[in-house]
Every structure is written in C-alpha cells, then in structure tokens.
Amino acid sequence: MIQHMASPRDPRRNRPVTIVDVANEAGVSRQTVTRALNNMPDVSASTAARVIAAATRLNYRPNRAAQGLVGGQSVVIGFVVEDLTNPFYPELASALSGLAADRDWNVMLCDLAPPSHGHGDVRETLHSLAQRVDALVGYFPEDVWSSDQLARRIPSVVLDADQVDPEAASVSIDIAPGVEAALDHFVASGRTRIGMIDCFPDPSPRRLFYRAYLERKGLAWSSQSEAWADTTHLGGIAAATRLHEQYAEMDAVLVFNDVMAVGALKSFAHAGVRVPADCAVIGIDGLEIGQLVTPELSTLEIDRGAMARHALDLVDGMLSGALPLHGPLVQRTMTHTLVLRQSA
Amino acid sequence: MIQHMASPRDPRRNRPVTIVDVANEAGVSRQTVTRALNNMPDVSASTAARVIAAATRLNYRPNRAAQGLVGGQSVVIGFVVEDLTNPFYPELASALSGLAADRDWNVMLCDLAPPSHGHGDVRETLHSLAQRVDALVGYFPEDVWSSDQLARRIPSVVLDADQVDPEAASVSIDIAPGVEAALDHFVASGRTRIGMIDCFPDPSPRRLFYRAYLERKGLAWSSQSEAWADTTHLGGIAAATRLHEQYAEMDAVLVFNDVMAVGALKSFAHAGVRVPADCAVIGIDGLEIGQLVTPELSTLEIDRGAMARHALDLVDGMLSGALPLHGPLVQRTMTHTLVLRQSA
C-alpha cells in the first residue's frame, strides 16, 4: 500500500479508528494512549513515543463527541444571518466572534442566502443548526420562525425583528429616535420634500414612521415619494433612479440601509443630482463603506458591539438559568445614533 | 419558587438535567423519553404529552455530545480569518458556508482580529478551535502555524499563504499571471511611472514581482516608487498620500488589495489627482466595494466560490482518506482575473 494512500480508517474493519485501535497497535491499554496523546504525566518517554507513532500510523483522530461527553463541551452559538455579503452582518459577526471567544464560546455561522446552487430549505437548515448548537442568535425569516416555534426548542435571541416574538428573547431596535433625528436634520437644513427608499412592497416600520413624521409636520407626501427595492446596492441604484424620475423635486431621502444608500449615491451621481446640494441622503446602519464613498454617507449608526454584547448576555442568562427560556418576554432595546458626514 | 426563575438544572442536585431526570419526572423509562421527544413512532399520545410536559417543566436540553457520540456527528470546519471587517473574508465565508451546507457540514467562525478587549493568545485560540472541529481552513499567522505544526494535528487547508507549508494542503494563488496582466495593461495604456502600495515593510511576493517586472521592462523604479501601510482603507489613504508626495510623477499604481485601493482613490480625490487621467489604479481581490466607489475600481479578481470549493474538496479528501493528511504536498493553485472598470 502506497504510504500517501494511508486511510484514516483502520483498513481491517471499515470504521473510524478509535483509541482502542491505537492501543492495540502500540501494545498498551487505552488509558495509556490517552495519557500519551494528551501530554499527561506518568507515561515513560519510550511508551509515549510508541503510542504517538501508532496513532500517526493509523491516522487516529479522537472523537470530539466522546471527548465532549466526558469532559464537558464548550458552548456553541449558532449565528444566523440573512446575507453575509451585506457588510452589516460580518461587522456584527466579528463583534460576536470576539466576545464569544472571551468567554471561550464558539460561533457557528449560518448564512441563509449563500451563493450556492443546491442549498435546501431554510427551515431544514435552521432545524439542523438548532441540533448542533446550544443557542441561536440572529435574524430569522418571519414565517419559519413563527410557524416552527424554534424559540421553544432552543434558547434563542432574535435580533432586530420587526415583529417581536413574545416567546423569544430579543435585542430590538427602537427606530423612532433615530429616524426622528434624521428627519429633523433634513428639516433643520431646509429640506421639505423628503423621499424614502424602503426594502419591501409592504412598508417597513421605518417607512411607517417616516410617513407619520411627514404628516405630523405637515410636509408633502404622496406615493411618488417612496420607492422600494432589494437591500443591495443594485437595489439602491434602481430605487433611487425610480424615485428621481417620479419625484424630481425631492431634496432629501432617507434610505433603508447604508448599502442601498451607497447605491443611491451612485445613481444620483449618474443622474447629475448633486449630493447634498440638490438632495441630501441619510442611510441606516453606520457601515464602514459609508466612509469610503464620495460624498461620505451620513447615517443612523447602530452599535454592533453593544448589540452582540446584549445578545450574548441574554444567551448567557438563558443558559445559566437566570433568564427564562421562553415565556415572559426578555428584551433589550437599542437606538440609532445620527452620524453626519457629507451627504446630509 | 417563581415560575420564570425555573432553572435549566435540576434544583435537587446541581447538575444539568438529563434524560433520566425527565423520565423520572414523567414516570417512564428513558427510551420512552427519547421516542417522545424525537417524534418517533410507538408512543401513545398521552405518554408523549406527559413526557413533553415534564421536559418543558425541567427545561431539559439533550446533551449534544451524547447525541453525537451515538448518532454520528456532522463535520465541522473551523474557518480562520485574519480580520472579518475586510470584506474579502465575509465574501469567502459566505461561499464556504453555502458549499458546506450543501454537504450538511457546518462552519465554525474564528476571527483572529476581533474588536474585543480581552482576547487571548492567537496560539491558544487556534488550539482551542482545533479541538472543536474536524478540519481547519483559512489564513493562519505564519509564526504560530510553523512553530505549532497544527497541520499535523488536524486536517488543514492553508489559503493563499506566501510561504507554502509542505506539510499542509493548500489553495494558493499564483500572482504572476494576474500582476503581469495588470502591469501590462498599465504599459499598454502608456503608463511608465508605475508605483506600488504594499502591506508590509518586507516586500510581499506581489511587490517583488512588480519590481522584477519594472526591471524586466526597463521601467523607472526607486524606493520612492513604493509605500506600505495597514491593509485597511485608512492604510490605503496613508500610503497613497505618502506615495503621491514622494513620487509625484507617478501615473499608475498597483495596490495590495481593494480595500487599500479604495482608500487610495479617496486620497487621490482629496489631493486633486484625477483617476485614471493622472494616475491609474488597480487593486487586488475583486471585492464588491470596488463597484460602489467613483471611479469604479479596476481589480485583479479572485474567484471566492472556486477558492471555497477547492478548500472543501481538499478537506473532503483528507477526511475520507483519499488524500494524505500531511506529507506530500497537496496544492491547488488559482490565478487572478483582470477586471477593468473605470480606474484603469
């Protein structure tokens, strides 16, 4: 048998090689193997060497589950996002990963919109993840979430859901203060024909608040003041282009998120709309890309570090028993901070 | 005891509640609990209901390790990146996550540069991860990697390392064709004073190739033709600013990556250097942000989907025994594609 074809399975029987196989190969007992392989004391150097050689020869790999069963396994958080290519999620994942590492926890990543061909049902993906982790944190599709009651099966923290599930812990964002601040800023700088780019045909809470604000302030509004598209920069381009056509007098626009807002900036540049001179733009999220574009994007920033910290605190509470797993709602609420750069 | 203070541990003894506790609580045997909780047949509805009620009451959660031990656990890939806030990594993570999901594998995320205060030793982080996953894929700090010989302890795929470890499988990038194409493009469009922005004081392979190219073509070069900085957009701004000062005649510049290149574009805009009229810019990576800025960034693109696919193929091979775990080098090599947009 050619050496580099050596298999990690014992060729004699077609099953993974275990500690017993190594023990037999080395002519020792299995606890001696444990000791030798884990650098524990009370093994003679020669025995240890013999065991290590045998393990190497057989391509032995300890079974993680067995180790976990006896030793106590670490906490694993399943982090669920809608689309990792929206920079908001990696920035959050980065924060979560760092904070988790501080507790010696691990983060299992689940991107629900992977650019893969044959990815199965989202429901199936989530259930499979739920079986492999100790808690779920993230953004969950409303329909699967409510119909499957995942929060009842596993400690879960729902991030920034439009509709808060009373059964699940959540970190939610009260958009009111932030959106109010953004719109106030528009008005304070003399803008009165304010548009909105949203992400769904059905108005999001952000859009509803925007409408209410315009009405409250007696500002102009019509269905032409609004447009919606995908939450991508291409969507932002498309929506901004449409909005510019149907509402040419628009002098300010609030955009559902920064990625779309950056698209809107491109669209405006292309159409010759000067930002902020002709039209001011404020995005939402506070992403780093906002600082990379010209003009730099003003935005409603959300603190990802704080969001991740809240989520892990809630998980910790549920895991330790200090917090109920479901039932009375446990909720942390955050608000945006208006960050003014060049676009407004 | 207040209901919402119910603990996930059996209050009577201070240990996690197990299937036996549930069985006792429900007055049945443990295999009946298994059946009821896993929706298996051969349980009467009333018994199942009683068991589920007991499990809920005790906040029972099956032990994943025990389930994994008996049922066979799924493959977990530890994905190690240098810094998740560089968009290259999330785009790769997204691809990897999707392809892994297709195989019903999971991806555990490990960001070595988390924005967290107390993150411990990188070495420690990697070793801890290595114990919790079946294989390692990603970018590893050269020093830890070579000194700890992690590749000998766990199947590992090293991505795009400058120095290929002969002990580990790897997906490497042959930069020569791409960089040659980029520089050829500069020359073909009449540029002869070509600069380079790199990321380390020590010249990267990209920089070495750039130098060799200039020499080969008899083009001007001096130490003033080069600058280096952090691989962030701020680093790009700083390096481009410096380069513009020290090499004002520069009419083209190759940048270590797209994030820095976007920074360079900002710096040039600020300094009144028109791109591409005064100075052409080509970045490396092919990130989406290159399309968001103005002018759009020309770049050497690497196919992240293909990279992820190669990595998982190699892991699969090592796990199944078709590929050696170490020893004879297993290597896949990729090349960049020159994508011309507006900046060059």
Added chain:
DNA sequence: CTGAAAGCGCTTACAG
C-alpha cells in the same frame, strides 16, 4: 509507570 473499572448522556436494537 501502567491497566481494569466505571461512567459521561444518549440511542439503537431487542424483549416483552
């Protein structure tokens, strides 16, 4: 320094 025993928490046959 090394080995025989017991047990981690679950599930999968196998009896009733």
Added chain:
DNA sequence: CTGAAAGCGCTTACAG
C-alpha cells in the same frame, strides 16, 4: 406501546 440491556469513544479516579 413500553422497558431492560448494551454500547457509542473517551477520560477520570482507583488499583497495582
């Protein structure tokens, strides 16, 4: 429909 037995692969005491 329900339960007693055996075993998954490892480690942690406990004897020698």
